[in-house]
Amino acid sequence: MKEVLLKVRNLSKTFRSDKGILKALDDVSFDVCKGETLGVVGESGCGKTTLGRCVVGLLKPDHGTIVFSDASKHKQIIFQDPYNSVDPYWTVEKIVCETCNDRKKAVKLLKEVGLTEDEKDSFPHELSGGQLQRVGIARALGGDPDFIVCDEPVSALDVSYQSKIISLLEDLQQENDLTYLFISHDLAVVRHIADRIMIMYKGQIMEIGETSQVVNKPAHPYTRFLLSAVPAPFGEKKQFDIRDDEVVSEGCPFAPRCPYRKDVCLKNRRMLKEIYEGHMAACYNINTDGGQ
Amino acid sequence: MSNILTIENLNVTYRTLAGRRHVLQDVSLSLASGQIRAIVGESGCGKSTLVNTIISLLPDNAEIESGSIMIDGRETVGLTGERLRKMRLEKLGVVFQDPFSALDPSYTIEKQILESIRISRKVSMKDVEMEIRELLRSCGLRNPEEILKKYPHELSGGQQQRIMIAMALLNKPSLLIADEPTTALDVTVQKEILRLLKSLAKKNDLAVLFVTHSLDVAAEIADRIAVFYGGRVVEEGRVEEIFSFPLHPYTQALLKTIPSIEYGKNERKLMPIEGELFSFLNEEEGCCFAPRCPYASERCFKESPKYRESHGHGFACMLEEVL
């Protein structure tokens, strides 16, 4: 059994605005083990960003607990938009110094993430998106983190920078024994980097498990729907048609669109249920229709 | 099948503080009705300039040096004023990346659609109501009556994009230009929009120029792909050929750099492309990809490669080995 680094229990967060109430997180519980990458996947508005922000302490959850195995664990975050996540008036070196307060270390970190010493005095507007994302990673590393929330770290980047950043994150994880919560809407990217994967929909966990299990043997209809939408040039296309009924669901949030819906789905919320070692899904169909 | 869009040897330059910069070089493309052609490239590859040139929306400091763009048999380079407006209205439909900023937030959908019809014909809502409803339905919007009364912010991103597509098709254009129409959308919605565009192209015999940064998306929708880099078409061919036998080193590298849903952790190593993206600001002699190309020889830094084509699959590279 691996050592658990982060325990999240019954996390809820609700946003109130003029438009109404948005349950960004609805009773979310999961563990993250030391040294692993947990991928969080979902469409926009599923609560994945809120989750990341709660975990690093940028947002205060309404209910629930976030417990690290050891209070001295440092946590950091890498953001989606590299242009937005660095102060345009600060030099690169100063940005990295924000977390480590040590110029020598900053230069060392910049080298570690693949920037040259000449770039330490540059301002953000002189760098490309890919380079800026490296600066953001170096800043996160400056805090000597054990745990990093990567909030869509590659989705704002050009294709040829994406794989560089992914490879860099992989290398850094091995060298520094890091644990990642990797948030992304891109299943292919998460498939590539994550050990385990967590599928979210409307603030709830739909399915969680080993990446290969979830991708190859998806249990929840929503997971299957998501997988069917991934553009894959020559893989066989798994067609998955959903319905679009105007019904209100007090149970499973996916129920209105789910082709396997039963009456019970609209009424009660199914808790996560284990299907296979560590592979859990929240669906009433698992026993009858589940597995494949 | 007739060619709806024919671009020949198009050269566009920008005047910048640092001098003239070639943003499009010798771009040639043709597109027949019913066909979907994807333009794939990263930032700064010239794909937006190409779109802006076709719809004649180039910024003031840009200039078409040479070349021609024929839309439905009519030359559009040099068109101005009323004739340009008419050409745009009759022949072209455009869908942009961000539907929310393309719709005016202070008018209902109905008003906006009616307004864009009124540009070409004097009608009232009653005359065209059926037509609009039918159009919205064909664009996959199931309750046109309800949607017409709503404001843009009351609709989801997917619905907004469907409305943009419907509005682009209002005047029954022969060419639809879709500039990254799914980039701002979720994967699940993206899939639906792609499916919609495909069926519309088939049903209406519409030529679609689909601009995207993602090879996967291009493969999902297009018949043929043109890969852009540094303002040039570096490779062009049928989707299967591009994916199975990529000829240009850039295309090859690009394919190795994308994560795939087929491979999990540690099953496949990504091969990033070294170096920084091509920028027009530091233009140099020779092949634009040479600084990042693993096979580049001295010659690549001196001469610009010629575009070669055989069996409908063309590429611009000097290396003999790759052919």
Added chain:
Amino acid sequence: MFKRAVRRFVRNRTAMIALIIFVMMVLSCFIFPLLGYNDFESLHLESQYAPVSLRHPFSTDNLGRDLFTRIVIGGRYTLGLSFIATIIAVVFGVAIGTLAAYKGGWLDNFTSGLTQAVSAIPYVLTAIILEVSLGWGQGWFSLAIALANMPAVIQSVRAAVLKVRQQEFISAARVAGKSDLFIITKHVLRNIYSTVIVRFCSTYAASIVACSVLGYLEVGISSPAPEWGRMVADYFHLIQTRGFLVFIPCLFISRSVLCVTMISHGLRDALDPKEYQHE
């Protein structure tokens, strides 16, 4: 980055000319009085409307006072008092606007409600009301103009801070454990300084106008103080016979407002950070 802004400003011809004229105007207000042009109040009825000479470059007024001397001394009043007012308005406006926008919550609601309510009243009127209720005298005079200007400063600073606060580098600094004070001084203020500088200039222009209007209405400043607006009022009954007496102070008011506005436009173009992303 700062150097580039300066270079861009210098290249902007309109703004540079405006700056030179304005600096000359300010300097002359301080240099000429030292050269003997300092008697603005004693009456010399014998030299009424003296011919233009080196001694009387702008001739003299109906009471024989040298008009040029009155203008340069009046410049100290108009430009000086409104400058003090501007400093007060900007310093407090930035502090309040930043705090309100950064902290949010009731403080922000209260501040933005109040500023909106106040800015619904024409601001010269606000200044008059304030001056009348605060008390007579030059200190109160500047304060009244400052307070009248403050809502506009607070609103624009607030908008700028709200924009900066959303940016993710603020979140990054919070994750790094930085204090609010650090984030405000090192990140937020640094990112809104171009807004503040441009605001400073436009507030100055507005203050000059307010100062002249208050002077004209004899609110807070009274004759014989040669405040430019006051001078316009003093000579207004002579507008048909001796029009230049009204025209010259008017010219100085409008010229200084125009110069300050031009400078503020030049600064805005020079400081806009979007610009150097394209360079």
